Amino acid sequence: MSYADLRELRSALTTASDIAFSLDAAPSEPETELLTDALRRALAAAGSLTAERGATGCPEHPRGAVDPLYGDPEDPLPPGYGRCLLCNDRRRRASAQRRGWR
Template sequence: MGYADLRELRTALSTAQDIAFNLDPAAPSAEQTAELVDALRRALGSATALTGEQGSTGCPEHPRGAVDPLHGDKDDPLPPGWGKCLLCNDRRRRAGTQRPSRR
């Protein structure tokens, strides 16, 4: 977070501005609007990263991801070191239940 996010924000906004000024005012093409949406999403992601917040999951990889519903479940607690991120916890669960492949 920090300088790299600010640089990405500026780049994405500049790209979005260039695309917006070059849109066909009568009927922008689907490709142009898709490029504009992509640039704006990158800008939004970079701006969000500038806040420095970890989001509701506390996960640096998926800060705005889904919260694991089993987090804090007293009947079936999560193993030590696991966080609230459903995506990371699901990956850990799958890694722990897969059988080694036979070759």
């Protein structure tokens, strides 16, 4: 979650609240469309807060690159490796150093 995501959520909720409190008993179609748009924007912003793991599924690099070898049946990743290219690269380097390669 970034500050920009949180700011977008707050802005959308404030807009929706302002529209909702200014409605009459029988709101017009443009008013309901404005409210619906503001609520959709708020829902999308709230969804971005929970989608922190991103495509990698990695808490450390949520917006990192996905390892191109992930899911490759011809060249599978070793057990314990995930989708995160950065974490997998770190594991590969550590494994190579343990074997004495540089």
